[in-house]
Structure formats: C-alpha cells, structure tokens
Amino acid sequence: MSLPAFAADMSLSARAQRVATVAAEFADRVDHDGRFPREAVDAMKAERLIGIQIPTAFGGEGASIAEIAEVCSILGQACAASAMVFAMHQIKVSSLVEHGGDSEWHRDFMRELAGRQLLVASATTEGGIGGNMRNSICAIEVDGDTCRLTKDATVISYGAHADAIMVTSRSNEKAAPTDQVMTVFKQGQYTLQKTVDWDTLGMRGTCSDGFLFRGEAPSMQIFPKPFAEIAAQSMLATSHLLWSAMWYGIAADAVLRAQAFVRAAARKAGGTQPPGALRLAEASNLLQLLKAGILSGLRIYADAKADHDQLSSMAFSIAMNNVKLASSETILTIINQAMIICGIMGYKNGTPYSLGRHLRDAHSAQLMISNDRILGNTSTMLLVQKPDTSLLG
Amino acid sequence: MNETIRELLTRVGGLPVAVTELEDGADLYAAGLSSFASVQLMLGLEEAFDIEFPDSLLNRKSFASIAAVEQTVSHILKAREAA
Structure with a gap:
C-alpha cells in the first residue's frame, strides 16, 4: 500500500461524507427520540467543519457559501436534523464573518470559534x-x-x-x-x-x-452594525440558500431510494418496465429543476456579494425569496413521488426504502419563515420592482 | 420637495414617531420604516413627482433618510432633464 493511502482524504466533500456516515447511522434514533444529533455534531467538530467559513486569517478555511451549501446537501442526504443544525450554525457564522470584521471582539471570537469549533x-x-x-x-x-x-x-x-x-x-x-x-x-x-x-x-x-x-x-x-443590515445582507441570502441546499439533500436521498426500489423491481420483472419507472423519471426531472434553482441562487449571491448596494436591493431579495419558495415546495412533490414509487415499503418505517422521515422533515420547509409571509413580501416589492427577465443575468 | 416627502411619510410611513420630529438625516429604518411602508412611499413619490424609480435605485440606501430620499428623487428628476 502506498503511503498516501494511509492519509485520509481531507477535501471538504470527503470530510462531509465521513460526517454524513455518522449522521446516517443515528438519523432514525435522533428522529424517533427527538434528541440532539450529538454524534453527528461531534463528528462535524472532529472534521473541523464548524469553522470552515471563518476567513483563513482568523484560523478558518474561508469556505464560500457554495462550498458550505455542498456540505449541507451531503449532510441532508443522511440526516436532515444534523444538516439543519449545521446550516443554522453557518447562517450565524455568516453574520459574524460579513459584519464582525470591524470589531476587535468579534475578530477574536472568530479565532476562538475556528480554534475550538464552537457551535x-x-x-x-x-x-x-x-x-x-x-x-x-x-x-x-x-x-x-x-x-x-x-x-x-x-x-x-x-x-x-x-x-x-x-x-x-x-x-x-x-x-x-x-x-x-x-x-x-x-x-x-x-x-x-x-x-x-x-x-x-x-x-x-x-x-x-x-x-x-x-x-x-x-x-x-453587541454587533457594531444594526440588525436590519445584518438580516438583509447576510441572513436572508444564506438562510434561503443553505436551507435549500439541505432540503435538496433530503429530496435527493428520496430519489435515490426510489431508484433503488425501481431497480430491484426491474431485476425481478425480467425485461418488462416496472410500474414506478416513469414516475422516477419525473422525480429526477424535478430534482434537476430544484438543483438548477439553487445553483442559480448561489451564483446571484456570489455576484451580489461584491456590491453591497446590490445585496440590499429588491431584485436580490426577490431572487432569494424565489429560491426558498421553489425549493421548499418542490421537495414535497419529489418526496411524494418517491413515496408513490416505493409504495408500502416507502410508507413503512425501517425498510431500505422508508420515506416517512424524509416527508416529515420536508414539511418544515414551507413553514420556517412561512411561505405566505415570503410571498407577501415579494408581492409588495413587485409593486415597484420589475421582474427579472434576463436569462444569463 | 422636503415637504412633500414629509407629507407622504406621515401618510404612508406608519412610523411610531411624529415625522415633524425627525431630522432630515435621521435613519428611517431605525425610526420604524417597514419594507412595505417604503414601497408605499416610493409609489407615492412616483405619483407626486411623475417619475419612475429605476431598478438600480430600489435599495435600502435610497430610503435610509429623508435627505437620502430627496437626493434620490432629485437624481431621477435631473436624469430626466438631461435625457
């Protein structure tokens, strides 16, 4: 065996995968007992994922929101609660990184957070x-x-x-x-x-x-900037994007389970198309649509980050609101499709195709910041803001 | 113009404080201007001055204070004259 084979893969996604393995093992127990995913969060700390967003100058890795979104999605495929804890933590960290740099105390806290992996x-x-x-x-x-x-x-x-x-x-x-x-x-x-x-x-x-x-x-x-600014410039975008990324993870795992079900059925069917195959194609179509929406949101955020005026513009708020609305609704449709494909095996707990936890977790998406409230805000802004009609941005 | 802005703010701003007590430079968001009220203010200004806010000015900064609103509206009026 060559020497490098002994060293663990330290890429962000490999570290996230290792945490996901731990999270998946305990996901059903965490859900059943309604208890904190201690094992997964300990693994996040051991893999030093808690501090990745902190700039390198303060001991972190300066991870971008897109990179963090990828971690959320990987964790979301294993245990939505663990992924949500990670996402909510990173949303708070984004406020610290974006708005704490001018204050000595907040800079020191960034160092401490990265050093001690503070949740x-x-x-x-x-x-x-x-x-x-x-x-x-x-x-x-x-x-x-x-x-x-x-x-x-x-x-x-x-x-x-x-x-x-x-x-x-x-x-x-x-x-x-x-x-x-x-x-x-x-x-x-x-x-x-x-x-x-x-x-x-x-x-x-x-x-x-x-x-x-x-x-x-x-x-x-106390943060040196008004919360209104923090909410508009870092919390709005990171919440909608990181939540969407972890929701994507839930839906992706549901599609994976549905695919495994259809594949097993196809093997037994010996040449005839199993009944769930068409629905699987539809679910994969929706999953891609969901992914495209999130990726476009991540790109809009990366572009807007360079310009604070744009970050507090209505066009930007509408774009982020739309990402949240679309992902929170689409995941329910996708997981429901997966459930129909897997049938009673999906409805039952404790099978390789169980989707009850996915479906229940996913139902929180349209409620955390109520979609009705978001639609209301967007509709107010659309009284003056022209809808974005450009394709490439 | 300052007077018109103050009149509109009194009518649609929904502020918990009296507009007459606000200095021109006072932070309107800190004074309680909601995003819904800022849109209503914008619509009122469009009607009063027969203007249309370009997307580039639809941000928090344009409505941060009475002075900022004045500046934004003047900017739009000037741009129209120049056109």
Whole structure:
C-alpha cells in the first residue's frame, strides 16, 4: 500500500461524507427520540467543519457559501436534523464573518470559534412578535461596559447544546421595535430556562425548544452594525440558500431510494418496465429543476456579494425569496413521488426504502419563515420592482 | 420637495414617531420604516413627482433618510432633464 493511502482524504466533500456516515447511522434514533444529533455534531467538530467559513486569517478555511451549501446537501442526504443544525450554525457564522470584521471582539471570537469549533445558535424569535424576526419586544440594557438582556425566546434551535447564542433585541429601552441589534453571548454568560417543548412532526432532532434567556456580557459583544443590515445582507441570502441546499439533500436521498426500489423491481420483472419507472423519471426531472434553482441562487449571491448596494436591493431579495419558495415546495412533490414509487415499503418505517422521515422533515420547509409571509413580501416589492427577465443575468 | 416627502411619510410611513420630529438625516429604518411602508412611499413619490424609480435605485440606501430620499428623487428628476 502506498503511503498516501494511509492519509485520509481531507477535501471538504470527503470530510462531509465521513460526517454524513455518522449522521446516517443515528438519523432514525435522533428522529424517533427527538434528541440532539450529538454524534453527528461531534463528528462535524472532529472534521473541523464548524469553522470552515471563518476567513483563513482568523484560523478558518474561508469556505464560500457554495462550498458550505455542498456540505449541507451531503449532510441532508443522511440526516436532515444534523444538516439543519449545521446550516443554522453557518447562517450565524455568516453574520459574524460579513459584519464582525470591524470589531476587535468579534475578530477574536472568530479565532476562538475556528480554534475550538464552537457551535452557535440563534435567538431571533420572541413571544408576541407574531413570527416576524425583524421586530423585537425585549431591549438590551447597556450599563457602562456591560450589557444585559432578558428574552422570552419561544424558539432557540439546539439552544441547550450550543457553545454560544446570537440574540436579537431592540437597541435600547426607547428604541422602535424595528431598531434592533444582535449580541453574541458565550456559554457561561447566559442561563436558559426551558419554557416550551419541541415535540414536532419532523426536524425533531433540532431540539428547537423555547427558553427564557437571561444574559450578561461585555457590551462590546453587541454587533457594531444594526440588525436590519445584518438580516438583509447576510441572513436572508444564506438562510434561503443553505436551507435549500439541505432540503435538496433530503429530496435527493428520496430519489435515490426510489431508484433503488425501481431497480430491484426491474431485476425481478425480467425485461418488462416496472410500474414506478416513469414516475422516477419525473422525480429526477424535478430534482434537476430544484438543483438548477439553487445553483442559480448561489451564483446571484456570489455576484451580489461584491456590491453591497446590490445585496440590499429588491431584485436580490426577490431572487432569494424565489429560491426558498421553489425549493421548499418542490421537495414535497419529489418526496411524494418517491413515496408513490416505493409504495408500502416507502410508507413503512425501517425498510431500505422508508420515506416517512424524509416527508416529515420536508414539511418544515414551507413553514420556517412561512411561505405566505415570503410571498407577501415579494408581492409588495413587485409593486415597484420589475421582474427579472434576463436569462444569463 | 422636503415637504412633500414629509407629507407622504406621515401618510404612508406608519412610523411610531411624529415625522415633524425627525431630522432630515435621521435613519428611517431605525425610526420604524417597514419594507412595505417604503414601497408605499416610493409609489407615492412616483405619483407626486411623475417619475419612475429605476431598478438600480430600489435599495435600502435610497430610503435610509429623508435627505437620502430627496437626493434620490432629485437624481431621477435631473436624469430626466438631461435625457
């Protein structure tokens, strides 16, 4: 055996594949018990995937959103909950990378995150805001060098398992609900008192329980930019793109299972076309359409990133909204097709063709940021913004 | 023009604060301008000044403050004169 054969393949996709193998092994148990995918997240840390987005200057690998999307898709094919934890973490990291560079504390935190592979959670949802994270009721209290915040956070995904939480609030006691800031609180700087249980149809392993959050930290941990800017320029695009990438993973695995089913049937049928074959062709068609939509979104984001005006333009928001709407709806159609192909073997749990978990996980897609709310926003923008009619962009 | 912008903002801005209390340079988003209200403001400006916002100006910056709106509208009016 040659020497290089001993060395593990350290490419991003090979590392993601190794994590996916671990995630797949525990996926059914994580789903059944509604527990945190500890093994998969430990594997992400061991493969050092948690810090890949941090610039190389701060100890990370400077991975692009497209590269991270690929990891999300690989993980999504194994365990959607693990993939979603990874995606949500990377969305928070994107805010840090895009908006934290001007602040010494945030630069140091990037080094620490990459060095210690810190998992970051998000607390943007609050009781009483009606699901619109661009409004806050709670206000951060800045007292000299210290800031304090109490928030009735009705959802903090994997909050109890995170190493740090980024929390939104009004910028001060007198500020309007939309005048928001985001603050990084590290473990040890906050307490979480569980208020709501996460017992759901799917995505059970994200453990998105509700908590009463109470934090106190040095006030330099508040992001130096308004949250409105952070939300528009890094969160909107990365959420829609990384979620879509992991949803693609769920749908891709469903098509793979359907193909295995049709192939097994074809072997037995001895020359005649099995009944699911045509539907498989349709599902593969939709999967390609889904992929094309995400790839086009990734390209639009890469182009817009060079120009901050474009990032906060309506055309860009509409494009990202459309990626999210299309992927969240298409995956349901695809997985449903796969289910019809696999029949009772797909409907049953514990077969090689089981699709129940896929279908349940996929149903979260149109709800996390409700598609109706997104359609509403897009329709408002289309009152003035001309629809994009160019083919090549 | 400043007056027209302030009138429109009072009518469609939906701000929790009085428009008369806002300085020309005050951040309208921080004052509570929602994206829906900014579109309504834009439509109002198009009607009032008989203009059309080009896609390149449909971003947050153009509506960041009363001064920014004034500048954006002047820019469109000037571009039309030049044409």
